[in-house]
Amino acid sequence: MEIVRGEKLSKYYNIKLTTTKSNTLTAVSNVDVSINGNEIFGLVGESGSGKSTLGRLLLWLEKPSSGTVSFKGLDLAKARKKEVKEARRKMQVVFQNPDSSLDPRMKIGRTLLEALECSQYTGDRTARIKEVLEGVGLRPDVLDMYPHHLSGGMKQRVAVARAILAEPEFMVLDEPTSALDVSVQAQILNLLEELQRKLNLSYLFISHSLSIVSYISHRVGVMYLGKLVELGTSEEVFSRPLHPYSQLLISSVPSIYLPKKLNIPKYNGNHEHAYDVARGCRFHPRCPYADELCRAEEPKLSGDGHPVACHHTVEIEKKVFEGNA
């Protein structure tokens, strides 16, 4: 069952250069995405590809420039205020850096109580908070502490507990482990996985780390300059990436994390800026396979099951995987 759906989502920002000049930055451009119940949907891409913006749009933290977001069939732009409020309670978020997402002057107990007050919980509040704390692997004595008393991993656990207290059905995890050390990162990943199973949650898991996304996600989307360029199960995208950008990304990961046998040519240039996106396929300036068609016409995300936004999927698949199968 589908829980969150974004249709034709776009988000533009006006960046003021001087008082008279400004530049339009396309953070997300015409993206269709849907996330099912009980699903971990991973979103990968380099910095500036619009991953976080897409997450914020789905959470209704930011209004899209065009397109619609619906939560369990409810179009959030057309819904009544009360309905939106209720929907947003069911959509929670955990940010990358707990130092900036937790109030440094609030004891953990108050931070968590505030989150609980937003939910419609009517039973014993202290008992509920303690139960959730235990669920994220913290002892009740942290309730009397301030964030600076806790280690990075513990703070991230508090941030997760705060999100869980609102009894969400959908959570956006925006780089939840990027600020943590590897040994702690694994603890948090296991915790998130366990919570997802126990509470039947859906996640949008945003990360620049492909190995983590491949580990935790059921389905994966690859973003490049505001566009979804490939969509498929974790297995499909990571074992048989079809878009040339996905192939570049995956072959760039240190080989101990993702064993891969991709036979790829040299790519040009670096990640471009979202200010002036190339005409046609936005990846064409970097793509070794680009031809006239790519420069003229933007490819659509098409194909069943494992859709790819590329004009030359079939040829590229042959070139990259032939002889390696």
Added chain:
Amino acid sequence: MHQSKVLLEVQNLKVNYRFRDKKIRAVDDVSFSVNEGDRFAIVGESGSGKSTLGLSIIRLCPGEASGSVRLNNIDILKLSQEELRKLRGSDISVVFQDPNSALNPVLRVGDQLVEVFTTHGYSKAEAYSRSVELLETVGIPEPEKRIMSYPHQLSGGMKQRVIIAMAIALNPKLVIADEPTSALDVTIQAQILKLIKELSETKKLSMILITHDIGVAAEVCNQIGIMYAGRMLEIGAFEDIFHNPKHPYTQSLMTCVPKGLKCVLKPLPGSVPDMSDLPSGCKFHPRCPYANGKCKTIEPKLEKVDGRYVACHAVW
């Protein structure tokens, strides 16, 4: 493997910081050596002392260092400021993590690159032509044009290439790279790591690569030292340690990063200890699944096991 000459030998290095009347020993009794042509990775979590160790080798660290750091039998810790200035850049150079803060934003990259040569006695004209050459070596297209750019006109990866160009400008014997790719995207990281490895091979540079990411170390290095709480816990050839880690901490490091699609993460309990309040005995014992009574009281020393050095009582 053939026996090559020892280039850098660090012996019993200790580095202390003073912090609000407290003395913190960020690096405690570390000894290791880097042979000519080696690429040595120092891997550890944040606060393990890896950067302090790396930067103390060239005395760029504000802490008080004791012990000895010998480069071709010259003790760097005993050099005068004047001698040190000559050594930096020409014998040892550094690549820092964040190219934005390592380059001066108000000077053209060319001026900064030329300066490396002129301070070491080159004429301006020669410095310029060598700078252009260097930019080409590190893979910057149109070097004559790029040499006139300001740092903000270059992308992160380009800036890091400029930094690397500066580091290799005077053909040093040793380059210390402190998290050289942590601020970069994964595709750029792959390019930079490839460049670092190629340069080290063609120019016969030795390297020390400081990183938290064992995957980065795997791409570049042939030797590795695992740090924890200011100590080296395991030192040896990368292949040996990666495929057959002996220290329980190294073993757990290998199982708490996702590898491939179907893997199981086995995280360590707890977190990195507070350096101002370290446990007794082996610093890893509170998190160690094999800890026994001896581990709680006596700190293990590095001992040779199976071709590498391990500091653990429980190793067999």
